[in-house]
Amino acid sequence: MENIKTQIKKKRKDLNTWFTEGVNSIAPTIYKEYLIQLYNLEKYGLEKHEFLDAISSSLSFTPFSTEKVLSIKDRLSKGEKVNKLEIDISDVCNFKCPGCTFQYSYNGEQINPQALYAFINEIKLKGFTAITLVGGGEPSLYKQEGENLVTVVENLAKEGIEVFLITNGFSYTDEQIMRIVRAVKGIRVSYYNFIAPGEPQNKNEIVDANIKKFIKYIHTENQSCFLMVGNLVSYASQRDYKFTLELSRKFGIPITPRPYISIKRNAYSSLEKSKTIRLLDRALECYEEIEPFITKDNPIAAREFLERVLAYNLPLEKKCTVTELGLTGKLRANGDLYRCGQLSAKSYLINNLPNRNDFYTNIYNDVKASVDNHVKGIKGLTSNNICPVCRETLNNVRLNNFDNLPNNIKQTVLNAVLQAYEDGKNLGNFW
Numbered sequence: 001m002e003n004i005k006t007q008i009k010k011k012r013k014d015l016n017t018w019f020t021e022g023v024n025s026i027a028p029t030i031y032k033e034y035l036i037q038l039y040n041l042e043k044y045g046l047e048k049h050e051f052l053d054a055i056s057s058s059l060s061f062t063p064f065s066t067e068k069v070l071s072i073k074d075r076l077s078k079g080e081k082v083n084k085l086e087i088d089i090s091d092v093c094n095f096k097c098p099g100c101t102f103q104y105s106y107n108g109e110q111i112n113p114q115a116l117y118a119f120i121n122e123i124k125l126k127g128f129t130a131i132t133l134v135g136g137g138e139p140s141l142y143k144q145e146g147e148n149l150v151t152v153v154e155n156l157a158k159e160g161i162e163v164f165l166i167t168n169g170f171s172y173t174d175e176q177i178m179r180i181v182r183a184v185k186g187i188r189v190s191y192y193n194f195i196a197p198g199e200p201q202n203k204n205e206i207v208d209a210n211i212k213k214f215i216k217y218i219h220t221e222n223q224s225c226f227l228m229v230g231n232l233v234s235y236a237s238q239r240d241y242k243f244t245l246e247l248s249r250k251f252g253i254p255i256t257p258r259p260y261i262s263i264k265r266n267a268y269s270s271l272e273k274s275k276t277i278r279l280l281d282r283a284l285e286c287y288e289e290i291e292p293f294i295t296k297d298n299p300i301a302a303r304e305f306l307e308r309v310l311a312y313n314l315p316l317e318k319k320c321t322v323t324e325l326g327l328t329g330k331l332r333a334n335g336d337l338y339r340c341g342q343l344s345a346k347s348y349l350i351n352n353l354p355n356r357n358d359f360y361t362n363i364y365n366d367v368k369a370s371v372d373n374h375v376k377g378i379k380g381l382t383s384n385n386i387c388p389v390c391r392e393t394l395n396n397v398r399l400n401n402f403d404n405l406p407n408n409i410k411q412t413v414l415n416a417v418l419q420a421y422e423d424g425k426n427l428g429n430f431w
Helices: 004-020 028-038 050-057 068-077 113-125 149-158 174-183 203-221 238-251 273-293 302-311 367-376 392-404 407-420
Strands: 086-088 130-134 162-167 186-190 226-233 255-259 336-338 360-362
Touching: 028 050, 028 392, 028 407, 050 273, 050 302, 068 392, 068 407, 113 149, 113 367, 130 149, 149 162, 149 174, 174 203, 186 203, 203 226, 203 238, 226 238, 238 255, 238 273, 255 302, 273 302, 302 392, 336 367, 360 367
Parallel strands: 086 130, 130 162, 162 186, 186 226, 226 255
Antiparallel strands: 336 360
16 A cells, blocks of 8 residues: 555645646746736836846746736626635734734734624625635634634635635644645645744744644645645845745745735835846846756745746836725734735724725624625725735736737737636635
């Protein structure tokens, strides 16, 4: 009989179709021209930078791809409901990550389970089919009125809601891991190469062991569940790039690095050409040290990381289509339903604004009215000039600019994207 490690290797091979799907199937020359026109890089004098060659030839992890929003755009055009929403069930955390998006907006609360399920019922009526459980704080610490993370994901699955879980992977028993992988569509474990003051000294050993348990139980309990590890990478830190490669070798599952960006950095001051060129030069130098070792067996979502480095150093899109159409949002643990997840981390600024009700409402006051108001969307949030450098930039640039591209580029990219996310595969409902 095959041992468990051999079986797991076969399982990984079966799920490695992402390696040949999506933008991985597009010729680098076409994809490079696509990026140049999508971001109008000639305007910034960046169209000839070698960084674009690196992006265009790098490995994309299809379930995490920035191109997924094009399939969402296509579904929108057909009248489908494609809203996405993050829920922070807990604003309590056992880690002290210095790069935490919400380090300035902790409220120390956990959401009332009755209010949570009432909210889920309302968004179901609006056509929502998928949510991401994240923090805020750490979801696995949620304990309210007999409910916990396991019961929440199981109840959501019973309601027909797909769940993607983002967790630090620390506080789990074997039984909890087994039940969670049965109930969710995907999991991302956040793993950082430091132990911050006040954190458990054995943090990484425990997270290591739990990731391996997630891998094992996904094989035995729910082979369709995607597992990935996310980490933060400073643009110019060779150590961070090498640590990312170490993670891919250690676990053999996709690593999804994200650029380290302070939530206090204002997006409107994000372009200074000479500085941007120096930054791209340094990031490219660091990336090229690990690029030869990135393969489907040591998988890193390099393309997604590199595009974020580029996009986060270009001016913010003036039109935030995702909030104008009510497509995105975040429910915080205190019941505040924000139109934008990134802006919810700036509650310390927003709560002092006279128009703060443009940014959020609270479901504890009237859950139906709050959801009704949210899905209507709102125009002009960017005009408040408090947007941080934002992951929605990558979605907005596609929603705003894709239709203006030459037909040959559009069709090549769109055909690959639609095939990759057909019928919700490759986490097609999470974007």
